[in-house]
Amino acid sequence: MSYETDDEKVEAIKAWWKENGVAIVMGIAIGLAAIVGWRSWGDYRDSVAGQGSTVFDQVLASAGTGQTDAVMAQARVLNDDFASTPYAALGALVEAKALYESGQPDAAMTALTRVIAAAPDPALARIAALRLARIQVAQGQLDEAAKTVAAHDTSPEFAGDFAAVRGDIAAARGDTAAAREAYEQAIAKESGFSQVIRLKLDNLPAAG
Amino acid sequence: MLQAIRERAQGWLAWVIVALISVPFALWGIQSYLGVGGEPFVAKVNGVEISDRDLSRRTQQARIELRERLGEAYDPALFEEGRLRAEILDDMIRQTLLLDTSNRIGMRVSDEEVRVQILSEPAFQRDGRFDRESYERLLQLQGLSPAQFEEQLRQQLLGNQLLRAVVGSELVTRQEFDDYQRLVGQTRDLSYALIPAGDFRSDAPIGEDEIRAFYEANAPRFQSPEMVKLDYLVLDVADLAKGAEIGDDELRRVYDDDQSRFGRAEQRSVRHLLLTVPQDADDAAAQAVEARVRAIRERILAGEAFAEVARAESQDPGSASEGGSLGTIEQGLMDPVFDTVAFNLPVGELSEPVRTRFGYHLIEVTEIIPPATKPFDEVKEELRAEVSRQRAESLFYDLGERLANVAYESPDSLEPAADELGLTLQQSDWIGREGGEGVLAHPRVMSAAFSDEVLVGRTNSDLIEPERDTLRAVVLRVADHRVAAIRPLDEVRDEIGEELRLTRAREAATQAGSSAAEKIRQGVSWSEAIPAAVVETPAAVGRDVQTVPAPIRELAFTLPVPVEGAASVGTTVLENGDVAVIQVTAVKDGEVTPSEGPSPTSEAAMLAQVLGRQVYDAMLDDIELRAKVERNPIKTTSDL
Numbered sequence: 001m002s003y004e005t006d007d008e009k010v011e012a013i014k015a016w017w018k019e020n021g022v023a024i025v026m027g028i029a030i031g032l033a034a035i036v037g038w039r040s041w042g043d044y045r046d047s048v049a050g051q052g053s054t055v056f057d058q059v060l061a062s063a064g065t066g067q068t069d070a071v072m073a074q075a076r077v078l079n080d081d082f083a084s085t086p087y088a089a090l091g092a093l094v095e096a097k098a099l100y101e102s103g104q105p106d107a108a109m110t111a112l113t114r115v116i117a118a119a120p121d122p123a124l125a126r127i128a129a130l131r132l133a134r135i136q137v138a139q140g141q142l143d144e145a146a147k148t149v150a151a152h153d154t155s156p157e158f159a160g161d162f163a164a165v166r167g168d169i170a171a172a173r174g175d176t177a178a179a180r181e182a183y184e185q186a187i188a189k190e191s192g193f194s195q196v197i198r199l200k201l202d203n204l205p206a207a208g
Numbered sequence: 209m210l211q212a213i214r215e216r217a218q219g220w221l222a223w224v225i226v227a228l229i230s231v232p233f234a235l236w237g238i239q240s241y242l243g244v245g246g247e248p249f250v251a252k253v254n255g256v257e258i259s260d261r262d263l264s265r266r267t268q269q270a271r272i273e274l275r276e277r278l279g280e281a282y283d284p285a286l287f288e289e290g291r292l293r294a295e296i297l298d299d300m301i302r303q304t305l306l307l308d309t310s311n312r313i314g315m316r317v318s319d320e321e322v323r324v325q326i327l328s329e330p331a332f333q334r335d336g337r338f339d340r341e342s343y344e345r346l347l348q349l350q351g352l353s354p355a356q357f358e359e360q361l362r363q364q365l366l367g368n369q370l371l372r373a374v375v376g377s378e379l380v381t382r383q384e385f386d387d388y389q390r391l392v393g394q395t396r397d398l399s400y401a402l403i404p405a406g407d408f409r410s411d412a413p414i415g416e417d418e419i420r421a422f423y424e425a426n427a428p429r430f431q432s433p434e435m436v437k438l439d440y441l442v443l444d445v446a447d448l449a450k451g452a453e454i455g456d457d458e459l460r461r462v463y464d465d466d467q468s469r470f471g472r473a474e475q476r477s478v479r480h481l482l483l484t485v486p487q488d489a490d491d492a493a494a495q496a497v498e499a500r501v502r503a504i505r506e507r508i509l510a511g512e513a514f515a516e517v518a519r520a521e522s523q524d525p526g527s528a529s530e531g532g533s534l535g536t537i538e539q540g541l542m543d544p545v546f547d548t549v550a551f552n553l554p555v556g557e558l559s560e561p562v563r564t565r566f567g568y569h570l571i572e573v574t575e576i577i578p579p580a581t582k583p584f585d586e587v588k589e590e591l592r593a594e595v596s597r598q599r600a601e602s603l604f605y606d607l608g609e610r611l612a613n614v615a616y617e618s619p620d621s622l623e624p625a626a627d628e629l630g631l632t633l634q635q636s637d638w639i640g641r642e643g644g645e646g647v648l649a650h651p652r653v654m655s656a657a658f659s660d661e662v663l664v665g666r667t668n669s670d671l672i673e674p675e676r677d678t679l680r681a682v683v684l685r686v687a688d689h690r691v692a693a694i695r696p697l698d699e700v701r702d703e704i705g706e707e708l709r710l711t712r713a714r715e716a717a718t719q720a721g722s723s724a725a726e727k728i729r730q731g732v733s734w735s736e737a738i739p740a741a742v743v744e745t746p747a748a749v750g751r752d753v754q755t756v757p758a759p760i761r762e763l764a765f766t767l768p769v770p771v772e773g774a775a776s777v778g779t780t781v782l783e784n785g786d787v788a789v790i791q792v793t794a795v796k797d798g799e800v801t802p803s804e805g806p807s808p809t810s811e812a813a814m815l816a817q818v819l820g821r822q823v824y825d826a827m828l829d830d831i832e833l834r835a836k837v838e839r840n841p842i843k844t845t846s847d848l
Contacts, residue, residue: 017224028227045314046316047318049314049315049316050316050317050318050319050320050321051318052316053315053316053317053318053321053369054318054320054321056369056373057321057369060372060373060376063376063377064376084314085314085315086313086314086315087315090370090373093373093374093377094373094376094377096377096379097376097377097378097379100379100381101379120313120314121309121313121831122830122834123826123827123830123831124374124827126827126830127374127823127827130823131378131379134381134384135379135381137381137383138381138382138383138384155830155833156833157826157827157829157830157833158826158830161823161826193818193819193822196388196391199391199392200387200391202765202766202767202768203391203394203769203795204768204769205768205769205770205771
């Protein structure tokens, strides 16, 4: 296309704008709205997480001073109002300890089950499963413990820790050979407590 | 065209154009936010880069900390650059991962939390309250803006939160703790007997073949390092000081020459009255002031008290309220003109007006404290030590120079130097590169001894001063040299024979021990199994009882718990080669302290802490396993 005069050009631009102007303005407006919306959504989430964080710090503080009731109340707030944040699971993790130590192993196990279900990272689920299995062993629920271990022993980094629990289960069942094997595995994989496991291993009765 | 643009520049079209142009400006520089491009990085953790610069800075910091903590013991060679860097990089990667994970799973630290932390930090407080000025000053010292610092603090708090969540929630079950107490406190009853290796020693000759085979198989053990025998001369300032005799008259001369050190100069108590003359005053103004001073002088001479007048009239703000008193002064403290007058005036006489750059003074001396001196006898010994040290030092430098010269001029022997300087020529035994005794222990001396000129060229060394702060110097030469070599078989034959006999004896003892253990396992009595042995039967041996040798204790606690029909027996070798046969006869578990209330004991809490810490580490490893960590080869920069 060629234009004879400036006026013609201006006319052409005007015509083009008439045709597309609304679309362009709308496009820019939608784009800006999306950016603003995304930003404020992010800000909102940050602010919710920040509040959850503050409540969680209170849970830690209450747990540190042994106020089980306060821990439970605050953990419930996290569970009810901050389920979208990782603090619901972390709160339950801390709550489980407080419950167990105040003589409520069943409630503690429920809390740990909740952590496993809501864990924001697989490692946290494994940590909770490990603790759940250990409480189950202490409560004499050996089959449940074995199931918990089997379901969550999926990472090489926690293999030693789970092997140690398997050893405890086998020892409780009186299966010396299996306990020996599991303990040896736990030591080889550098479980958290290899010195204590060494003691347990040495203490197993002679085979035969 | 331009005309048309100008006409329409007011209209809506102009706004559209401005809006369109503003878009690229708004997005300009966005890559600096997105972190595209930029500095070289050493690792990338889930897309987060760790820059080479940060790593170098942290490494440098770690080095400084190490140096401060270890002080003298710090040896840069111990902390090889590459290894330290690699360790710190690992650390940074984990830290980055931790933060990345915390962020990814949605953990946040609220502004409120950051604020509380800053407000409660004692370093930012003054008089127990937060002080903005101290806060900003401290940040400035660290080269951080408040925004940067707050971001750092936020990350720190965030990283800590996951740690506290995991470690703080670790528990130890009642059963686990009881088991632990039973095991740790466990005691065992033992029977054991020793089979001395010496009983199996035979003096029978050992075959040449065997010795040769051993010699060939263990060649590195018979390696003797490169060694030298040294001739050397030591010049030591301590010896020189001992030899010097210094007469009293010489000390007296030093004493007389340096009076100022032993005494105090004359002091005078002075008071004055000042009328100031401004810097830019002309002569007439100065004369007017002088006239006023003279008038005041007349008043004092007429009987008015100096102090009262000074208080009323003096324009020296420091002294006026003190009645003009300047306290006691020494020469050299005041304006020279003032000094001259003040130190020539008799006590109690009022001076003429004195002009200094301040104005006109009237000066009066109220007291003269004469100079005082410590008596010679009191400082004589101190002086003697000092003079003899100085003498020795200058002698040391003098002799050192001559020693270096003579040793250089006759490089084939140290005797001329020893003769000329009256030093004793000393000779060392064979020593290797690691050094010998005394002055020869010093690395600088040994590296000279093994240097090319000295070792290959067989010349005298330069004058070596091994320690910077000690006046001690050494010249040495190699008297004899032995290269690294494998010692000949003839030289080590007996050594090998002895060793082989010992090994055989030990093997035989172990053999005897095993068969005795087997017999006891079968139910044979100790006296039958090991006829010559004395059987020890310590009861209730704990894990750390010192009366039972450590290897025996160790085995006793790793042997299985005895059960009906299976004796628990084993053998172990003691440090001296003797063999011990051990039987565990009974096991008694440690006492379990009954639970007191719901809260765990401090020992259980400690166990939980240890366990929690290790689970936390496992968690980080687990996260790292799943993360995308990319390392650039480490470039070692020598920043020392």
